[in-house]
Amino acid sequence: MTLADRPARLGFIGLGVMGEPMCRNLALKSGAEVRASDLDPAPLERLRAHGIRSAGSVAEAARDADAVFLSLPSGAVVQSLAEAPGGLLENAVPGQIIVDLSTSPVDLTRELARRFAERGAVFVDAPVARTRAAAEAGTLSVMVGADAPVFERIRPWLACFASDITLCGPSGGGQIVKLLNNMVLFETVMALSEAKAIGERAGVDPALLFETLSKGSADSFALRNHGMKAMLPGDFPERAFSVSYAAKDLAYALALAADTGVAARGAQLVRALFEQAEEAGVADRYFPVISTLPGS
Structure with a gap:
């Protein structure tokens, strides 16, 4: 089975106030296989009812994933998950897309984009706006920093939880x-x-x-x-x-x-x-x- 023949495989890391409903909508609407990771087992248990598999680690969430979505509390946490032993950089493979839905510093975003590119992967900034109610309803606004072809590739996944998706320029533009x-x-x-x-x-x-x-x-x-x-x-x-x-x-x-x-x-x-x-x-x-x- 080729990559094009199988359902997309997506990882989702961070199931807080916004992350849990985004992950649920992604799984319900995308037709993808979704593996999720969080330090709190409660949202993982709730999401299991929607067919979302629990990943025991960042590495497991990212393994064989076409794209990995991050919904994390700060740029410092994003950086830590990227750089830690067994983290996202170490496990990145050519063609994989890391989509940072968090709000992170612009300079960090561009540095991570450079480092993932060295491994043949793509790091996209796609911070979200609006409320938890919008996350539940799938009507968030997403501001994306990416090249146009990458933007078009991830847009259908973003549309699972967002009603407004804007390409704001290359890396860092979304942030x-x-x-x-x-x-x-x-x-x-x-x-x-x-x-x-x-x-x-x-x-x-x-x-x-x-x-x-x-x-x-x-x-x-x-x-x-x-x-x-x-x-x-x-x-x-x-x-x-x-x-x-x-x-x-x-x-x-x-x-x-x-x-x-x-x-x-x-x-x-x-x-x-x-x-x-x-x-x-x-x-x-x-x-x-x-x-x-x-x-x-």
């Missing part, structure tokens, strides 16, 4: 766009926090304020989701996109700003807010919790 997406989101949530505090103290009901803003030029995804669904009800759960995760992404964006000679003053202000949130002990809460900080 650049994702980092700027998040930077703009964080700054918008900061602006909403300020507006809510000012309006409330001036005597305007926050719900009325946000509803009215949604009908004018201040309308945004952040207003309708982070503002109305989190800030108004005061719902800032754990196991959502936390302050600590947001701070990590913002640090990557600020590093990129420094590399390009841009001051990014708004992002610097958000970083100070994130630091205040960490000092207040709410680093594990959903990041719009910054709206509750003293002075907000």
Whole structure:
């Protein structure tokens, strides 16, 4: 049986808040054989019901895989899995594609792409945006850094969990766009926090304020989701996109700003807010919790 005659074999590493539903959709919609790996056995057990095999190690998840998808908490973890003994670099084979769905630093992404290319493999940055609900529904947005032929090869797999898939240029392009997406989101949530505090103290009901803003030029995804669904009800759960995760992404964006000679003053202000949130002990809460900080 040739490669073209058999179903695709895919590995998936990282089954957290976003990874588990992405892996499930990939298995259900792609027709591929999927092997998954995670330190937590619970999502592996849940995914077994959908025909997804458990891999006991990174090497087992990657073995004979046409593509390996990574959904990991940071660039540091991606780098560790790539470089560790028995890791992804050691097990990479010519023609294999590593698809990093995580948000990682641009310079690390390009370095890993170079090192995988030395082994004849391809490292693609494809960070995802939107919420866990979107991951469940298969309506994520994916920003891809890859050559066009590679992009076309992986696009059908990405379409299993994403409704918007954008080629953002060669290696690193996906991470650049994702980092700027998040930077703009964080700054918008900061602006909403300020507006809510000012309006409330001036005597305007926050719900009325946000509803009215949604009908004018201040309308945004952040207003309708982070503002109305989190800030108004005061719902800032754990196991959502936390302050600590947001701070990590913002640090990557600020590093990129420094590399390009841009001051990014708004992002610097958000970083100070994130630091205040960490000092207040709410680093594990959903990041719009910054709206509750003293002075907000």
